[in-house]
Structures are given as C-alpha cells and as structure tokens.
Amino acid sequence: MRLFLDTANIKQIREVARMGVLSGVTTNPTLMAKEKGVSYRDRVVEICEAVDGPISAECTSRTVDELVPEAREVAAWHPNVVVKIPIDEVGLEATSKLSAEGIKINMTLVFSANQALLAATAGATYISPFVGRLDDAGHDGMEVVRESVEIFDQYNLPAQVLAASLRHPRHVIEAALAGAPIATLPYAVLMAMLKHPLTDTGIERFLKDSRSYEKESAKEPSGS
Numbered sequence: 001m002r003l004f005l006d007t008a009n010i011k012q013i014r015e016v017a018r019m020g021v022l023s024g025v026t027t028n029p030t031l032m033a034k035e036k037g038v039s040y041r042d043r044v045v046e047i048c049e050a051v052d053g054p055i056s057a058e059c060t061s062r063t064v065d066e067l068v069p070e071a072r073e074v075a076a077w078h079p080n081v082v083v084k085i086p087i088d089e090v091g092l093e094a095t096s097k098l099s100a101e102g103i104k105i106n107m108t109l110v111f112s113a114n115q116a117l118l119a120a121t122a123g124a125t126y127i128s129p130f131v132g133r134l135d136d137a138g139h140d141g142m143e144v145v146r147e148s149v150e151i152f153d154q155y156n157l158p159a160q161v162l163a164a165s166l167r168h169p170r171h172v173i174e175a176a177l178a179g180a181p182i183a184t185l186p187y188a189v190l191m192a193m194l195k196h197p198l199t200d201t202g203i204e205r206f207l208k209d210s211r212s213y214e215k216e217s218a219k220e221p222s223g224s
C-alpha cells in the first residue's frame with residue numbers, strides 16, 4: 001500500500017518525504033486556502049520537485065468547455081501532476097476526454113461504489129472515496145472502499161482506489177485490510193501512526209541504561 005499526504009503544506013511534505021514513507025500528495029482548494037502568499041501552481045510545482053510521485057491538483061471549472069482546458073493547463077504544470085476532478089456529469093465527460101489524451105485523473109468526492117464504478121469506466125486513474133465524511137453522516141465509509149476494491153479486482157479495471165478523508169490511524173489499517181492500493185492522510189494521522197507510548201518509554205529506558213554502563217566502563221582501569 002502506498003501512502004500519500006493530504007496537504008498543501010510544503011514543510012510537512014518535506015518532513016515526511018525525508019522519512020522515506022511518502023509516495024505522493026493530494027491537495028484540494030480547501031487545503032490550498034490554508035497556504036498564504038503562494039499561488040496554487042507554484043505550490044504544486046514545489047511539491048512535485050519535493051516528492052517523486054503522483055501529485056493531485058484540483059480543478060474547479062463547472063462546465064466541460066471550461067474544465068477540459070483548465071485540466072490540460074494544470075496537467076502541463078509538471079509531469080507528475082494528476083488532475084483532480086469531482087464526480088458528476090461534467091466530471092465524467094471531462095474525464096473520458098482527458099484520459100483519452102493520456103492525462104491522469106483522480107476522481108474525487110466519491111461517496112458510493114456506483115460512483116467509483118462510473119469513474120473507473122470513464123477512465124480515471126485514481127478514485128477517491130471520502131471515508132471520514134461518510135462516517136460523519138452515519139454511514140460506514142470504509143464499505144465504499146471495500147466494495148470498490150472488490151469490483152475493480154473482479155473486472156480487472158486499472159483504476160486504483162485512493163482511500164481519502166481518513167481521520168485516524170485505524171482508518172489507515174482498515175483501508176489497508178480492504179485492499180486499497182493507496183491511502184492519503186493528513187500529516188497528523190501519519191504522525192499518529194508513528195507514535196506509540198511504549199516506543200517512547202522503551203527508548204528512554206534504553207538510553208538511561210546505556211548511560212549507566214558507559215559510566216561503569218569509564219570507571220574501569222585501562223588494560224583490565
């Protein structure tokens with residue numbers, strides 16, 4: 001399973017990339033609105049230069065005539081850019097046109113396996129079910145991931161399920177067990193995956209004990 005970061009924050013992206021666990025990044029207009037003093041294009045290019053993997057950048061046009069040229073322009077920012085398009089009639093039509101040109105699409109705001117199937121059929125490379133937002137509405141968000149993975153596997157569809165809107169480390173485990181090839185996580189969720197109180201106390205204890213034997217060996221006369 002590949003892990004992506006769901007953020008437009010370059011500091012967080014660089015930090016996680018240095019740990020060797022980052023395979024890509026997803027952004028959206030809401031995440032970008034948190035970044036001040038930088039254009040969307042410049043930030044996406046900066047991310048592409050920091051991470052060698054798919055970097056999703058979202059389009060906002062609401063007609064096919066506007067969305068297709070916007071997506072072509074976004075795709076031209078960098079070879080690693082994946083164009084993120086919300087699923088609806090306009091999104092599907094644009095996706096079928098753009099994927100035929102070889103542009104990679106991440107179909108976003110997916111809330112059902114039916115939407116996932118339509119997105120895959122239109123030619124999207126990545127399909128993003130929003131698990132947390134479904135959970136918030138009282139549904140089992142992970143069920144969409146499970147069903148979509150099963151459908152794509154059963155029919156050998158090349159589209160990849162990108163589990164999104166993950167809110168806590170348990171979501172990541174469940175997405176992995178469901179067979180999602182990719183999960184995109186907020187920085188805080190990735191750090192929560194890493195941390196364990198027993199690791200912290202274990203490191204502290206080993207450090208303390210190593211200091212005590214270093215002291216002991218320092219006391220021993222040389223040559224003994």
Ligand code: G3P
Nearest residue numbers: 006026028132133164165
């Ligand atoms: O990748 C989609 C993600 O950004 C949505 O997350 O937490 O806003 O539902 P959230």
